[in-house]
Every structure is written in structure tokens, then in C-alpha cells.
Amino acid sequence: MIDKLIHKIKKTKAPIVVGLDPMLSYIPEHIQKKAFEAHGETLEGAAEAIWQFNKEIVDHTADLIPAVKPQIAMYEQFGIPGLEAFKKTVDYCHGKDLVVIGDAKRGDIGSTSAAYAAGHLGTVTVGGSAFRPFDEDFLTVNPYLGTDGVKPFADVCREEKKGLFILVKTSNPSSGEFQDQIADGRPLYEHVGELVAKWGESCMGESYSQIGAVVGATYPEMGKVLRKIMPKNYILVPGYGAQGGKGADLVHFFNEDGLGAIVNSSRGIIAAYKQEAYVKFGPEQFGEASRAAVEDMIKDINGALGL
Amino acid sequence: MIDKLIHKIKKTKAPIVVGLDPMLSYIPEHIQKKAFEAHGETLEGAAEAIWQFNKEIVDHTADLIPAVKPQIAMYEQFGIPGLEAFKKTVDYCHGKDLVVIGDAKRGDIGSTSAAYAAGHLGTVTVGGSAFRPFDEDFLTVNPYLGTDGVKPFADVCREEKKGLFILVKTSNPSSGEFQDQIADGRPLYEHVGELVAKWGESCMGESYSQIGAVVGATYPEMGKVLRKIMPKNYILVPGYGAQGGKGADLVHFFNEDGLGAIVNSSRGIIAAYKQEAYVKFGPEQFGEASRAAVEDMIKDINGALGL
Numbered sequence: 001m002i003d004k005l006i007h008k009i010k011k012t013k014a015p016i017v018v019g020l021d022p023m024l025s026y027i028p029e030h031i032q033k034k035a036f037e038a039h040g041e042t043l044e045g046a047a048e049a050i051w052q053f054n055k056e057i058v059d060h061t062a063d064l065i066p067a068v069k070p071q072i073a074m075y076e077q078f079g080i081p082g083l084e085a086f087k088k089t090v091d092y093c094h095g096k097d098l099v100v101i102g103d104a105k106r107g108d109i110g111s112t113s114a115a116y117a118a119g120h121l122g123t124v125t126v127g128g129s130a131f132r133p134f135d136e137d138f139l140t141v142n143p144y145l146g147t148d149g150v151k152p153f154a155d156v157c158r159e160e161k162k163g164l165f166i167l168v169k170t171s172n173p174s175s176g177e178f179q180d181q182i183a184d185g186r187p188l189y190e191h192v193g194e195l196v197a198k199w200g201e202s203c204m205g206e207s208y209s210q211i212g213a214v215v216g217a218t219y220p221e222m223g224k225v226l227r228k229i230m231p232k233n234y235i236l237v238p239g240y241g242a243q244g245g246k247g248a249d250l251v252h253f254f255n256e257d258g259l260g261a262i263v264n265s266s267r268g269i270i271a272a273y274k275q276e277a278y279v280k281f282g283p284e285q286f287g288e289a290s291r292a293a294v295e296d297m298i299k300d301i302n303g304a305l306g307l
Numbered sequence: 308m309i310d311k312l313i314h315k316i317k318k319t320k321a322p323i324v325v326g327l328d329p330m331l332s333y334i335p336e337h338i339q340k341k342a343f344e345a346h347g348e349t350l351e352g353a354a355e356a357i358w359q360f361n362k363e364i365v366d367h368t369a370d371l372i373p374a375v376k377p378q379i380a381m382y383e384q385f386g387i388p389g390l391e392a393f394k395k396t397v398d399y400c401h402g403k404d405l406v407v408i409g410d411a412k413r414g415d416i417g418s419t420s421a422a423y424a425a426g427h428l429g430t431v432t433v434g435g436s437a438f439r440p441f442d443e444d445f446l447t448v449n450p451y452l453g454t455d456g457v458k459p460f461a462d463v464c465r466e467e468k469k470g471l472f473i474l475v476k477t478s479n480p481s482s483g484e485f486q487d488q489i490a491d492g493r494p495l496y497e498h499v500g501e502l503v504a505k506w507g508e509s510c511m512g513e514s515y516s517q518i519g520a521v522v523g524a525t526y527p528e529m530g531k532v533l534r535k536i537m538p539k540n541y542i543l544v545p546g547y548g549a550q551g552g553k554g555a556d557l558v559h560f561f562n563e564d565g566l567g568a569i570v571n572s573s574r575g576i577i578a579a580y581k582q583e584a585y586v587k588f589g590p591e592q593f594g595e596a597s598r599a600a601v602e603d604m605i606k607d608i609n610g611a612l613g614l
Contacts, residue, residue, distance in 0.1 A: 021419070024433070032434075041434030073419045077426035078433075079440030080394060084387055107449065108412055109479040112328070112380045119384035126331070126385075127339075127348030133386030142414065144451040144474060146481035167451060172416040174453035181490035181498060188488060188495065195484070 001137045001163045002205040002212070002234060005099045006259060008066030013307070014298045015254070017101060017236070018061055018290075019266025020089060021071035022050045026271040028283035031056075047081035050074075053286075054089045057270055058096060060287035061294050067099035069236075069264055090136055101236065102136030105167065107149050114152035122156040138163040140214060140236070143192050150199060154211060158203050163210040163234075166199075168192045168226060171216025171239030189222065193229040200233045208260070209233050215253065217245025217263065224252035227260065235261045241268030241297070247304035254305060263301060269293045308444045308470045309512040309519070309541060312406045313566060315373030320614070321605045322561070324408060324543070325368055325597075326573025327361050327396060328378035333578040334360045335590035354388035357381075360593075361396045364577055365403060367594035368601050374406035376543075376571055397443055408543065409443030412474065414456050421459035429463040445470040447521060447543070450499050457506060461518060465510050470517040470541075473506075475499045475533060478523025478546030496522075496529065500536040507540045515567070516540050522560065524552025524570065531559035534567065542568045548575030548604070554611035561612060570608060576600045 009015050024032065027049050035049035058068065070093075075086035093100050106116040120139045123130040141153050141164050153164050169179055169189040179189045193213060200209030212234035215223050227235065235253050239245040240263050253261035272278040272293035273286040281289035316322050331339065334356050342356035365375065377400075382393035400407050413423040427446045430437040448460050448471050460471050476486055476496040486496045500520060507516030519541035522530050534542065542560050546552040547570050560568035579585040579600035580593040588596035 023418075023422075036434055041436045043431075043433065043438055043440060046431070046433040071415075071419055071422075073413070073415060073422040073426070077422040077431050077440065079426065079438070080387060080391055082426075082440070083390055087387060105415055105449075106380070106412070108378075108380060109477065111330075112378055115330075115380040115384040119380070119386065119389075124350075124353070124384050126350065126353040127343055129348045131350055131386070133350060133384065133389070142412075142449050142451055144449055144485060145477050145479055146484035146486070148479050148481040149477075170416065170452050170456075172452055172455050174455040177453035177502070178451060178495060178499065179453070181488070181495060183488035183490045183495070188485060188490070191488060192485065 001099065001161055002208050002210045005066060005234070005262070006208065008099060009259070009262065012064060012066050013302065014065055015262050015301060016065060016294070016297055017067040017069045017262050017264045018057070018065055018269050018294065019069045019071060019103070019264045020054050020057070020270065021074045021266040022053050022270065023074060024049065026267070026274070027053045028273070028286050030284060043078045043081040046078045047085040050078070050082070051085040051088050055092060056287040057290045058093060058098070060291040062096040062098055064291070064294050064298070065098070067101055067262065068093050069101040069103050071103040071266070087134060090134060099138070100136045101138040101140070101165065102134065103140045105140050105142045107142035107145055109145060110148045110152055113149050117153045117156040121153070121162045122160050138165060140165045140167065142167050143195070147195065147199070154199055154203055157210045161210065163212060165212045165214050165236040166192070166196050168196060168213040169215045169219055169222050171218045171243055171245070175216065190225065190229060193226045196233055197230045204232070212236055214238065217249055218243055220249040220252055227252055227255065231255065237261055237263045241265040247300035250301060251304055258305065258307065265297055269297070308406065308468055309515050309517045312373060312541070312569070313515065315406060316566070316569065319371060319373050320609065321372055322569050322608060323372060323601070323604055324374040324376045324569050324571045325364070325372055325576050325601065326376045326378060326410070326571050327364070327577065328381045328573040329357045329360050329577060330381060331356065333574070333581070335580070335593050337591060350385045350388040353385045354392040357389070358392040358395055362399060363594040364597045365400060365405070367598040369403040369405055371598070371601050371605070372405065374408055374569065375400050376408040376410050378410040378573070394441060397441060406445070407443045408445040408447070408472065409441065410447045412447050412449045414449035414452055416452060417455045417459055420456050424460045424463040428460070428469045429467050445472060447472045447474065449474050450502070454502065454506070461506055461510055464517045468517065470519065472519045472521050472543040473499070473503050475503060475520040476522045476526055476529050478525045478552070482523065497532065497536060500533045503540055504537045511539070519543055521545065524556055527556040527559060534559055534562065538562065544568055544570045548572040554607035557608060558611055565612065565614065572604055576604070
């Protein structure tokens with residue numbers, strides 16, 4: 001799947017991913033109203049609003065981008081109907097040939113990680129039949145439990161040619177509390193990065209590993225170091241835009257081949273119509289506003305990369 | 308909720324929790340057959356088998372135990388139908404007045420953790436209506452992202468009087484890779500334990516905090532140290548039984564008041580009928596086998612505690 005991701009990044013000239021993290025407050029009134037008229041002010045109504053919102057954003061941006069990253073928490077919070085909207089979104093994006101990164105940050109002891117891996121990336125067997133319950137292409141994974149918590153995910157990736165992005169240095173303000181602790185003369189995130197590089201060796205695509213890392217745009221200096229520690233691992237970079245990361249901060253997340261990183265923006269794209277720069281589109285044309293925001297993000301990043 | 312948990316532990320004289328982590332391979336043939344006859348060899352069929360299996364185990368053990376801990380991965384792997392079985396299990400256990408610990412190991416940046424917290428422990432608002440999508444009593448949380456990833460969970464706990472168990476030292480063999488790294492002269496898990504103690508201060512119940520910790524039975528010496536670092540935090544102890552932890556290993560996880568720890572067993576209870584000691588019950592009487600295994604576990608632990 002990393003090869004498909006790279007192929008699509010080259011084709012679109014856009015090393016970006018749109019984070020489909022819909023909060024109800026981002027969804028324009030007219031979408032909410034229609035969904036609530038059909039389903040009431042219920043979990044089903046919220047799920048329908050999310051789904052219609054996503055669909056319009058995907059319809060307006062799919063030709064410009066290689067990938068989307070739905071954040072499962074934003075669906076899970078609306079219970080079963082919310083998770084149905086997650087699944088519909090994944091399937092719809094596959095129909096548009098987008099690479100889907102499930103942002104789930106799962107991770108547990110071995111047999112439990114194996115269950116998450118089967119459900120999100122692989123197949124489960126029921127009697128004589130096999131099913132692909134969620135079927136994302138990549139999954140984000142939390143490494144706190146160590147190798148035997150990650151290995152079941154890597155095993156499924158090897159078999160299915162799918163991928164992971166493992167949390168190394170996250171974009172949030174207090175990520176340093178544990179991740180920056182100095183052990184053996186180096187911060188913990190470097191230890192994690194080294195293991196990501198090692199785990200990735202057994203899951204190589206053509207030029208990069210199926211196993212990548214998450215490193216926040218908000219920590220560009222650390223990104224520079226981690227880029228060197230993990231030369232064959234793609235870096236998924238959150239924190240651009242709304243969280244404060246800028247195009248210029250991103251340069252060192254990339255390799256000299258111009259590859260190696262994919263930058264996420266969620267709120268900055270999906271709620272673009274609420275921002276001053278795109279307010280002219282109005283809430284009815286929120287999909288157009290998102291398209292314009294994607295175009296601007298691509299320009300900003302490619303400009304910083306000197307492309 | 309910690310007060311209810313402690314009240315129920317005292318009443319049952321059983322500082323234990325039954326892990327409802329059903330794998331299809333644990334579920335007796337006759338249950339699977341009936342479920343597949345009704346729903347086919349489908350995700351719905353698997354979910355029905357899980358649900359019937361859980362129901363029988365809960366019916367046979369609910370009067371002996373204070374709490375259950377469904378591992379959501381085992382349901383999530385079967386997609387939406389699996390998660391419906393999770394929700395049905397949570398509701399059914401509430402109907403039996405059991406405390407429900409959702410073992411989800413969620414954790415993300417602030418706004419995303421807030422969504423998980425709302426969906427699992429609190430309420431979500433849709434228009435003018437509020438819903439409790441999953442409504443567990445406690446949730447396990449991964450601390451890798453630091454305070455701002457944990458705070459949204461703690462905020463919901465304070466409001467709803469619900470609780471957390473935060474991963475400190477996990478029971479799996481490679482948990483030490485990151486958790487045991489020495490920083491500032493102490494292993495990382497001690498740093499995490501100190502923050503759990505601090506986070507817990509703002510969420511106190513009568514004698515213990517709503518915020519507890521996960522420390523594996525497989526690491527009794529570390530449990531001893533962590534017990535002192537977190538005197539007011541309940542410790543959820545996985546790894547008993549199938550993972551190798553024994554009653555005698557558990558003594559130091561408890562405080563001198565005889566409280567402070569709750570020991571989980573999953574496979575050892577729910578798949579008891581497959582073990583030599585309980586094979587006499589046969590697969591048809593698997594609920595009775597689980598009951599006998601619960602009684603033996605209580606004896607083992609109380610014996611070790613000198614009760």
C-alpha cells in the first residue's frame with residue numbers, strides 16, 4: 001500500500017492527506033437540518049450529517065489528493081451509528097481510489113493487537129467465510145506496549161500489503177512529558193523511531209517500508225533528527241494549519257528524493273468555509289471552500305519544498 | 308464509580324474482574340452452531356455467538372463478582388455487528404448491577420480524547436438531545452501522549468463520577484522496551500505512575516481516586532514500587548492465570564487496608580471448560596465451569612492475602 005500511496009502522491013504532486021475528523025460544529029446548518037429531519041436529533045441523525053458532510057468534501061477534493069485520514073474517535077463518539085458512518089466513509093473513499101489511513105491509535109498486548117489488526121486491516125474468519133470488517137489501508141498504532149504489541153499489526157501488513165503509522169512524537173503540547181524523557185542519552189522518541197526503522201525492515205515496499213511513523217509538524221527540529229533515524233519510513237505529519245505547523249516547518253520531514261512525508265490537515269480543510277480566507281464561499285458551498293483550502297495547502301508545501 | 312466498585316468488592320469479598328474477551332475459538336460448538344443457523348457464517352453470526360456466550364457467563368458469575376472488563380478489540384474485529392454485541396454486553400452487565408470496565412486503551416490529542424471520553428463515559432449532544440453511546444463505568448487509557456491527552460478523560464470522569472485505568476506497566480513480555488527505559492534515574496513507568504497519582508488528586512472518591520492504573524501481575528516487584536507511588540489509586544492487574552501471574556505475586560499490589568487492587572482474569576475464566584481442572588463440566592455446561600473458576604480464583608487471591 002505504501003507503493004500505491006507514493007504513486008498517488010507523485011501523480012497528484014500533493015504530499016498531503018485530508019483528515020476527515022467531522023465535529024458536528026463544523027457541519028453547516030443545512031446539512032444538519034436535513035439529516036435531523038430524516039432521522040431526528042439522534043445518533044443516527046448525527047451519523048447521517050457526518051456522512052453527507054464527508055461525501056461532499058470527498059467529492060470536491062478527491063482528484064487533488066492521494067489520501068484521507070478519518071479519525072475514528074469522531075465517529076465512535078456517536079456509538080454504533082457513528083461507526084457505520086465511519087465504515088461508509090472508508091468504502092466511499094475506496095470507491096474514489098483514495099488511500100485510507102484509519103486514525104485509530106490502537107495498540108494492546110499481542111492477541112488483542114491481532115484482533116484490532118484483523119478488524120481494521122485484514123480479515124476475520126467466521127466458520128468457513130472471511131470478512132474485511134473495516135478495511136482501511138493504513139492504521140495508526142500506539143507503541144507504548146513495545147514490540148509484541150506492534151508485531152501482530154506488522155504481520156497483517158506483510159500479508160495484506162497494508163501499512164501502519166506508529167506514534168513516535170505527537171503534535172500536542174504535552175507530548176514531551178513521556179516522549180522526550182532522556183534515556184541512555186537520547187529522548188524516548190528516538191528509541192521509538194529506531195524500533196520503527198527496525199520493524200519496518202521486514203515490511204518493505206519498493207523504496208519505502210509499509211511501516212511509517214507519526215511525527216508532529218509542531219516539532220520540526222525533532223522531525224529533522226527522526227528523518228535520519230528512519231530513512232526508509234514514511235512520516236505522517238499532523239499539526240499543520242490549525243495546530244500551528246507551517247509549510248516552512250515541514251521541509252526537514254522530507255527526504256532528498258522529495259518523498260518520505262505526508263502532511264495532514266483536518267480542520268483547516270474540512271471547516272475551511274468558517275475561516276476568513278474562504279468565508280466568501282458561504283456554508284452552502286463548503287465543499288468548494290475545502291477544495292480551495294486543499295489547493296492553497298499544496299501550494300504552501302510545494303513552495304516550501306522548492307517545487 | 309470507584310466508590311461503587313469498592314463497595315461491591317467488599318460485598319463480594321472478591322477483588323477480581325472477569326475479562327469478557329471472547330474469541331470464537333473459546334465459544335462452544337453448540338453456541339456457534341445455533342448462532343450460525345440463525346444468522347449464517349457472517350459477522351452477525353459471530354456477534355450473536357459472542358453475545359450468547361457472554362450472557363451465559365455473566366448469568367453464572369454475576370453474584371460472585373464486582374465487575375467485568377470487556378476487551379473492545381474482540382468485538383471491534385467483527386465490525387459493526389461485533390460492536391453491537393459489545394454494547395449489548397455492557398447494557399446487560401449494567402442490568403446485573405456489575406461495574407463495567409471498558410478495556411479500550413484509547414488515547415489521543417486533546418479534542419480527540421474528548422470525543423472518546425464522551426462516547427465511552429459521558430454524553431454526546433445532538434441538537435437538543437443528549438445520548439450515552441457506550442456508557443461504560445471505567446475506561447482504560449494509554450498515556451503516551453501525556454497530560455493533555457488524558458485530561459479530557461479526567462474531566463468527563465469528574466463530571467460523571469466515572470473512572471479510568473491508565474496503562475503504567477503492562478503485562479506483556481516486551482512492555483519493558485519503552486516502559487522500563489531509565490530517565491532521570493527512574494524507569495519511565497514510575498514517571499507515568501507519578502502523573503497518575505497527580506491526575507488522580509482532582510478526581511477523588513471517598514478513599515480512592517476515580518483514576519487508577521494498569522500494572523501487570525507478571526511484574527510483581529514493579530507492582531510493589533508502584534503501589535507506593537500511587538497510594539490512592541486503584542490498580543487494575545491483568546496477567547493473572549493464562550499469562551502466568553499467580554495469587555502469591557499479587558500481595559504487593561494491595562494496600563494494608565486490603566483494598567487498592569482488582570485482578571483481572573479473562574481466558575482463565577471464560578474458557579475454563581477447556582482447562583483440565585474444569586473439563587468435567589463439558590462444553591454444554593461452560594457457564595458452570597466459569598463459575599467454578601471464579602470461585603477458585605477468589606480462594607487463591609484471598610488465600611494469598613491471608614483473608
